[in-house]
Amino acid sequence: MSKNKAYDVIIIGAGPAGLGAALYCGRSLLSTLVLEKMGAGGQLALAYDVDNYPGFEDGIAGPDLSEKMKDHAARFGAEFKIENVSDVLQNGKAKKVVTKSASYSSPVLMIASGASHRKLGVPGEERLAGAGVSYCATCDGAFFRDRKLVIVGGGDAAMTEALFLTRFASHVELIHRREGFRARPMNVENAREHKKIDFTLDSVVEEIMGEQKVEAVRVKDVNTGEEREIDCDGIFVSIGHDPNTGYLGNMLPSYVGRTVPVDMNMETDVKGVYAIGDVRMGSYRQVATAVSDGVTAAMHAEKTLS
Ligand SMILES: Cc1cc2nc3c(=O)[nH]c(=O)nc-3n(C[C@H](O)[C@H](O)[C@H](O)COP(=O)(O)OP(=O)(O)OC[C@H]3O[C@@H](n4cnc5c(N)ncnc54)[C@H](O)[C@@H]3O)c2cc1C
Structure with missing residues (x-):
């Protein structure tokens, strides 16, 4: 495992929440790492046509909007790595984030790992996803x-x-x-x-x-x-969602498998740890609300760090 590299902010998940936060953190000149286990966009990348995100009056394909959000955050210096986070720990004032190949630390951690829709698991469901x-x-x-x-x-x-x-x-x-x-x-x-x-x-x-x-x-x-x-x-x-919180056992054990409660700044019970987007309790589970959570957390984190 490579040695513990330090950042100002680490974001887990490159869905709309993580990408919104990464843009604002990067633009505030905070060194920002985004760890994502798949590709950019999260659930947004699965959306055939997004018709309700402001600024795209003719709609936009989910994968296209995902790429735009990622490129925008990268332009302001956010660093992206494809890695699956398996553990997060408190290490003094720092938060330590562990993946299979490396570990990273930062004073600010953003949990942006989203949620998965429960599926029926019946024939035709996967084949006709986005086609009805x-x-x-x-x-x-x-x-x-x-x-x-x-x-x-x-x-x-x-x-x-x-x-x-x-x-x-x-x-x-x-x-x-x-x-x-x-x-x-x-x-x-x-x-x-x-x-x-x-x-x-x-x-x-x-x-x-x-x-x-x-x-x-x-x-x-x-x-x-x-x-x-x-x-x-x-x-x-409409049979429920499973928040992606399985890796939180060492830091927020009571929220494994549950949505994470936050205050109005998106901060959790643990100072410097934020939960944004679909993974947080009370989310409206929309692209716009996920981005908004990311921006709120980034602005609060920036104020706290400075
Ligand atoms: C098919 C579909 C169509 C949709 N259409 C619309 C629409 O038209 N308009 C709208 O507003 N909303 C739409 N939504 C909802 C919207 O996409 C979500 O509300 C939004 O993507 C939530 O963003 P998020 O960043 O919180 O989480 P997500 O998009 O779920 O992103 C979370 C990311 O975290 C990553 N991750 C999870 N665990 C780990 C880990 N341990 N390590 C590293 N990375 C991890 C995941 O791979 C994922 O990329 C749609 C959703 C779906 C599924």
């Missing part, structure tokens, strides 16, 4: 004007997303594996009362069907085993 399969109603709902949609889930997110989708869709079928819901009764009631929403309960999606784009889903009644097809133009999967 979506995990974000706010991001993609507007692409489905006057279309028939399916939403899967029984939590508050599924209920509010179902209601949001009625603004665009001609009909929304909500599919949930049980009779009961995790969602608050008021949210369930609002969805139940909406004339565009119908419920298919005690049922699971077995397959997402379609050649080039989503055309139907095959659902199974969990009690009778009976199967049927529901025609639709899109399916929104």
Whole structure:
């Protein structure tokens, strides 16, 4: 393992949150290292068309916006390395960040490792992702004007997303594996009362069907085993997120597998450690909000360091 190289700021994750922070840290002349295990952009790089990021009135492909954000941060001196962070530790006042091949330290650490959408894991889901399969109603709902949609889930997110989708869709079928819901009764009631929403309960999606784009889903009644097809133009999967916090066991053990709470400056319980973007508690999980978190943390960190 190479020796412990020091920076002013280390950012874990090169999604929109990490890239927003890297731009502001770099431009404040802080030596900034971004550690990313895959490529730049995070979830943004998976978005076919981003229609709600300010400044791109005709929309922009997720991978293109990712590259622009990375190049922008690099222009102001942020250094990027493709490395998977496996551990973070407090080392006196410094934070030590460990990967397979090296370790790094800095007084400021930004956790920007995002979250992963839970998937159904059924045939057709991966193949038709971006062609009618979506995990974000706010991001993609507007692409489905006057279309028939399916939403899967029984939590508050599924209920509010179902209601949001009625603004665009001609009909929304909500599919949930049980009779009961995790969602608050008021949210369930609002969805139940909406004339565009119908419920298919005690049922699971077995397959997402379609050649080039989503055309139907095959659902199974969990009690009778009976199967049927529901025609639709899109399916929104709203069954939760898993924050990428598995490497935090030595620094913030209570947040492994959970979103990280922060104050208004995005700082965690540990001074100098920030959590930004989808990984933090209460995030709206949008590109713009992730960037905004990164900027807030960078500005606070810059003030603290100087
Ligand atoms: C298909 C899709 C379409 C979307 N469309 C839109 C849209 O149109 N508009 C919109 O506003 N939002 C959209 N979103 C949501 C948006 O992309 C996310 O809210 C945003 O990317 C969150 O940014 P982030 O930086 O917090 O996390 P992420 O984008 O999740 O980035 C986190 C990064 O951290 C890296 N990482 C994780 N663990 C480690 C580790 N241990 N070591 C090193 N690196 C690590 C990951 O590889 C990843 O690159 C979409 C999401 C998806 C999946």
